[in-house]
Structures are given as C-alpha cells and as structure tokens.
Amino acid sequence: MTRNNTGPLPATQLEQRQTATETAATAARAIDAQAATIIGWILQGGVLVSAAIILIGVAWLFLQPGGPGTTSVARFPHTLPDLLAGLLQWQAPALIVLGLVVLIATPVLRVATSIVAFALERDARYVLITLAVLLILLYSLFFGDRGTSSAHLSGLAHFQFSALVFALIFCGSVVAGLLGSLIGLGGGVLIVPLLTLAFGLPISFAIGASIISVIATSSGAAAAYVRDRITNMRVGMFLELATTTGAISGAFLAGLLAPGVLGIIFGIILLLSALPTLFKIGEELPSGVQNDWLAAHLNLASSYPDEHLGREVSYQVTRTPLGLFLMFLAGVISGLLGIGSGAFKVLAMDVVMRLPLKVSTTTSNFMIGVTAAASAGIYFARGDIPPLVAAPVALGILLGALIGSRLLSRLSNRVIRLVFLPVIVATAVEMILHGLGIGGI
Helix, strand or coil: CCCCCCCCCCHHHHHHHHHHHHHHHHHHHHHHHHHHHHHHHHHHHHHHHHHHHHHHHHHHHHHCCCHHHHCCCCCCCCCHHHHHHHHHCCCHHHHHHHHHHHHHHHHHHHHHHHHHHHHHCCCHHHHHHHHHHHHHHHHHHHHCCCCCCHHHHHHHCCCCCCHHHHHHHHHHHHHHHHHHHHHCCCCHHHHHHHHHHHCCCCHHHHHHHHHHHHHHHHHHHHHHHHHCCCCCHHHHHHHHHHHHHHHHHHHHHHCCCCHHHHHHHHHHHHHHHHHHHHCCCCCCCCCCCCCCHHHHHCCCCEEEEECCCCEEEEECCCCHHHHHHHHHHHHHHHHHHCCCCHHHHHHHHHHHCCCCHHHHHHHHHHHHHHHHHHHHHHHHHHCCCCHHHHHHHHHHHHHHHHHHHHHHHHCCHHHHHHHHHHHHHHHHHHHHHHHCCCCCC
C-alpha cells in the first residue's frame, strides 16, 4: 500500500525539519553577527584613516609661512585630476580633500561589503537590493552634475579663515556630532545654521560642508551601533533604495532654488518633523505592532540589547510601503538641504513603521551616510565643499559622534526625545527668520 505523501509527517521527520530550521537560523545569526562586526570595523577604519589624512593636511597648512591666512578658501581641487596634481605638489588643501574623499568613500565601501555579507547568507533579495543601492551611489559619484564657475566660487571671497575660525567651527561641530549621533539627525541639522548664521558662509557652501558632516556622523556613530546590534541593517539597506534615489534628485534641485527659499524650507520641515515626537514624549517602547506583508517578506523584524532596560527587546515592523515613500522624500530633503534628513528618517521609522526609538535613531545614523554620499559627488564636483571649512567640521563631528555613540545605549527613549525636541525647534526658528531676512546672529 502506498503512503499518501500529502498526509502529516511522522514525529521524527517533524523534529528533524525543526532541528534543520533552527540550525539554519543559528547559522544565519552567526553570519549576521560576523557581518556586523566586519562592517563596524570598515566604518571605524574609514573614519580613522580619513581623520589622519585631514589632520596631516591641517598640520601642513598651519606650518606654512603665514599660516592658514595666506591660503585662499576659494582655491582648492574639486576634480580628481586637480586633486592628483595638488597631491604631487604636496599642497595642504589637496591633502585635506583627499581625507574628505576617503570619508565619502567609507559608506560606499560599507554598502559593497554588505553585498558580500548577504551573499554569504544566500539572501538573494538583499544582494539585489544592496547592489541597486551601490549602483545608484556610483552613478552619483562618477556621473553627477559637473558644472561650476568662478562666479560660483566667488561667494567665498569674503570668508576670512584663521586659527580662531578653525577652532570655533571645530568646537561647534563637536556639539553637532554629539547631538546628531544621539538623535539620528546627522550633524548637518546644526552645521548649516552654524556656518550661515555665525560665520556668514553662503548656504550652498554650508550645505556642502554639512554633507561631509552627515557622512562623518554616520560613519563615526554607526560603527559602534552596528557592532552593538542596535542598528537594523536590513531595514536600513531596504530603505536606502529610496533615500539614495531621492538624494540625487534633491542635489540637482538645489541649484535651482534661491538661498532664502532653502532656509525657509529647512525651518518648516524641521518644525513639522518635531510635532509627532511631542505627542509620544513618554513612550519607551511601541506596543501592539505586527509585521505587515512586506516586512514579513523581507524579514525586517529583529531584536536589540537595551542596556537601560537590562533586557533583549524584540520588535516587528508595520506600514513598510508608506515608510519607503517617506524615505524617498527624506532623500530629496537631504540632497536639497544637506542635513542628512535624519529627522524624517527617524519620523518614518519611529512614528510610521513603529520601530523602537533607539533602533530608529541608530538605523537612521546607519543610513544618513549613504544618503549623503549619494549627493556628495555632485556637491564635490560643483566646488561646494571647501576643504578649509569642511576640515574642522569633519574632525569635530567625528569626535562628537564617537562620544555620543557611547552615551545612547545608557539613555532612555524619553531622554532622547527630550534632547531631540528643543534642538529641532530652536534650529528651525533660526533658519526661518534667516531665510526671511529678519534673522541673524
């Protein structure tokens, strides 16, 4: 008599299948942990190499006769051939630019490494998703807008660079990096107002320096967050499909809008992003969240160790398609304003997709560097990233981000929200007033 193959499996076969499934899951977690460690070290290594090169360039600049005051802020290489020529002549601005290029390349290398990690897991879906993100990044870096003019760079003519200016920008950037790493916004949310309001830098160049600050915040803080298993790398990689595409769109739009309009848009966006957080000020963890069909299909649910609560926190993900759409808008804002659009990334993950706030902020930090890198090539080619301004920004942001990454796991979600709100509101008001021509510090 032939046994019906569609009937129930014997208990021994069920046990064997369950054991095989558990073994596969354990192996996948082991690969995840190894990939997180490797990616964490890549981010940290890129940050350290970049910082070392920038420091050498800055030291060489200050050792020159007359110091930094004799070097024009508006004269620097912003194409690869010019960079190579400057390096061969041992020019200080060229050394600083090389350090900035290494920093920009760090999130790109992280994406490429993620492809290998997902391939080792035999996860074809995420290999394709991550490969698409990498191709978008490479397109931006090598085929983005290459237009610039002497009139464009003449906006830097009035900017007087000195050791005091360097120190003040550095100190302000440390604070920006600390706050940015805690609340997942990137340093740009404070760097743009700092450079435009306090130092009178044209907003296009402030945004260019801010793009660097966003990458520095992301790389500096994400290294620790990834290794500590707080970041959800699958959520980050999937949503980066939308943010990188949006960032390229925003970077092209930036050249079409007046500086005052950018300032007003900047402020209004920040105010709107703060409203949902105000109504959730006391929430520690989201409750009653169930995976939607897309989150279940992409295996987005996960867990993280919460040092403040003293336990492993499991969570699921919902409204994923809406979150993906909001991430495209976040990318447009990032490319347009150079702020990393972390406020919208945190908003989408915390309020819409219902991830725990710590996961939202750390995953935002993980993503903002890639989003910024997608538009960095365009800003670099335009000459919108002056190295004498970007150098103290990058160094200060890196230091602040490393400090902030050590603090986040010890803080409650309530405290993080209390830090988030006043920073956003104050910055938004300043930028709206400045955009209207009635602000100024």
